[in-house]
Amino acid sequence: MNDTLSVLVVSPEVAPLAQTGGLAEVAGTLPLALNELGCRVAVAMPAYHQVMQNRTDLEVAARDIPVRVGDLYLTAQVLQAELAPGVPLFLVQRDEYFDRSGIYGGYQGDYFDNPERFIFFSRAIPAMCPGVGFVPDVILANDWESGLVMVMLDLGALPRTAGVFSIHNQGYLGLVPAERRHIIGIPDRYYGIDGLEYFGQMSLLKAGIMYSQAVTTVSPTYAQEIQTPEGGQGLDGAMRAVNWKLRGILNGVDYHVWNPAADPHIAAQYSIDDLAGKALCKQSLLEEMGLAHLKDAPIIGMVTRLTSQKGFNLVAEASEDIFKAGAGLIVLGAGEPWHEDQLKKLKELYPDRVAMRIGYDPPLAHQIIAGCDMLLMPSMYEPCGLAQMYALKYGAIPLVRAVGGLNDTIRDPGDGTPATGFKFGSFQARALARAVRRAVEVFGQPETWKEMMVAGMKEDFSWGRSAREYLSVFEWAIDRRRSR
Numbered sequence: 001m002n003d004t005l006s007v008l009v010v011s012p013e014v015a016p017l018a019q020t021g022g023l024a025e026v027a028g029t030l031p032l033a034l035n036e037l038g039c040r041v042a043v044a045m046p047a048y049h050q051v052m053q054n055r056t057d058l059e060v061a062a063r064d065i066p067v068r069v070g071d072l073y074l075t076a077q078v079l080q081a082e083l084a085p086g087v088p089l090f091l092v093q094r095d096e097y098f099d100r101s102g103i104y105g106g107y108q109g110d111y112f113d114n115p116e117r118f119i120f121f122s123r124a125i126p127a128m129c130p131g132v133g134f135v136p137d138v139i140l141a142n143d144w145e146s147g148l149v150m151v152m153l154d155l156g157a158l159p160r161t162a163g164v165f166s167i168h169n170q171g172y173l174g175l176v177p178a179e180r181r182h183i184i185g186i187p188d189r190y191y192g193i194d195g196l197e198y199f200g201q202m203s204l205l206k207a208g209i210m211y212s213q214a215v216t217t218v219s220p221t222y223a224q225e226i227q228t229p230e231g232g233q234g235l236d237g238a239m240r241a242v243n244w245k246l247r248g249i250l251n252g253v254d255y256h257v258w259n260p261a262a263d264p265h266i267a268a269q270y271s272i273d274d275l276a277g278k279a280l281c282k283q284s285l286l287e288e289m290g291l292a293h294l295k296d297a298p299i300i301g302m303v304t305r306l307t308s309q310k311g312f313n314l315v316a317e318a319s320e321d322i323f324k325a326g327a328g329l330i331v332l333g334a335g336e337p338w339h340e341d342q343l344k345k346l347k348e349l350y351p352d353r354v355a356m357r358i359g360y361d362p363p364l365a366h367q368i369i370a371g372c373d374m375l376l377m378p379s380m381y382e383p384c385g386l387a388q389m390y391a392l393k394y395g396a397i398p399l400v401r402a403v404g405g406l407n408d409t410i411r412d413p414g415d416g417t418p419a420t421g422f423k424f425g426s427f428q429a430r431a432l433a434r435a436v437r438r439a440v441e442v443f444g445q446p447e448t449w450k451e452m453m454v455a456g457m458k459e460d461f462s463w464g465r466s467a468r469e470y471l472s473v474f475e476w477a478i479d480r481r482r483s484r
Helices: 022-036 049-054 114-132 148-154 178-183 204-211 220-225 236-241 276-289 312-324 337-349 362-371 387-393 404-409 429-443 446-458 463-482
Strands: 006-010 040-046 059-069 072-084 087-093 138-142 162-167 201-203 214-217 246-248 299-306 328-335 354-358 374-377 397-401 422-424
Touching (some): 006 022, 022 040, 022 072, 022 087, 040 114, 059 114, 087 114, 114 138, 114 148, 114 178, 114 204, 138 148, 148 162, 162 463, 201 204, 204 236, 214 463, 220 404, 299 337, 299 362, 312 328, 312 337, 312 429, 328 362, 337 354, 387 397, 387 404, 397 429, 397 446, 429 446
Parallel strands (some): 006 040, 006 138, 040 087, 138 162, 214 246, 299 328, 299 374, 374 397, 397 422
Antiparallel strands (some): 059 072, 072 087
């Protein structure tokens, strides 16, 4: 392995500093795995209000970095700290863009100027690298918020730096209306159908796809799905055109954080060699959530964003069948008001079967995954998914729709042995209900259930293997960049 390879990971969110979903987990843990493989790695993100409030170790790394957004000639300041020992963290600061209560928006929805905010961020990245003394061999840019970095490299910024673009969710296109395209500030040749144009608008996600040396996405199955009309979000033609440089690499799990044998958030620690603590975690969770009377019932957990993508409408529609099968349901999540209302109505209809918590509560997420018997993920689409991998390690049997990374990480009894979970295919309530009935039937067979639990706990989705796959992509992309 090339121990001199230098990598800059660019992301709009990085755990544990600022997070809305799985992207932050990847941006916070992949750099550590690359560092362990001998790479020089740094991470760059915006200097959000919440990050500035929570870090007291920030130092100025560079001042007055010139950044153009449309007709505005602005400057950025870059602050520096460490994400982890040996992994520098660079924060791009411009207070009118990033000193806000939310990352992407607030209760009124997304910020209107999100395109300007992340165009500024993307254009600042190659401009800052010489100033902070970190000119990388490769930039790994993540999702639409950093897609324009790939265009800046194509325009000649950092001539020896390769660009790799990672798609975590193709549903977020980063659209700029045609009448505002001047804010992007790149030559007209980039705005055509082979460039940023997307049905009359401009897509910053497409910018990353078209102008990078390589494209990655977060599971092999999702890499295939985004090349289809059903899964491509209108970009399936573009994805088929670049499939020669597209690679699906499963996200990894940080088992320092997600490990039932050392988890400080759960009622009792346990392991594959001593499962006694699992029952104590279930008992504690049920007492905490007011469902202690369901101690012998199969408990289904959900830790999810309450959005249409995550399939909560299927749960509501199949609820009568789920509860007739004898299951209880515990849900932690927040999201679209309509789905939050659905969850509240479900609790009103089945008060002795449903417990819920609206919001984002990491300790409770650990407690639900440790205490439930099954973890339900009925997603319309799921690029990778991390919760099902956490659940496996905690002996909670995943019950998932066979899409994206859910399909790649779970083995159904029908897939051969050893089975680690249950899958269903159609995005329909009746398909979900059938899968629940299958799972509840096996729950009634303690020896078979334990075999599935143990098979799941033996799975290893740590970052090492995935990080090595990224390294091979980086080296290939560098060869492409430098042989132009």
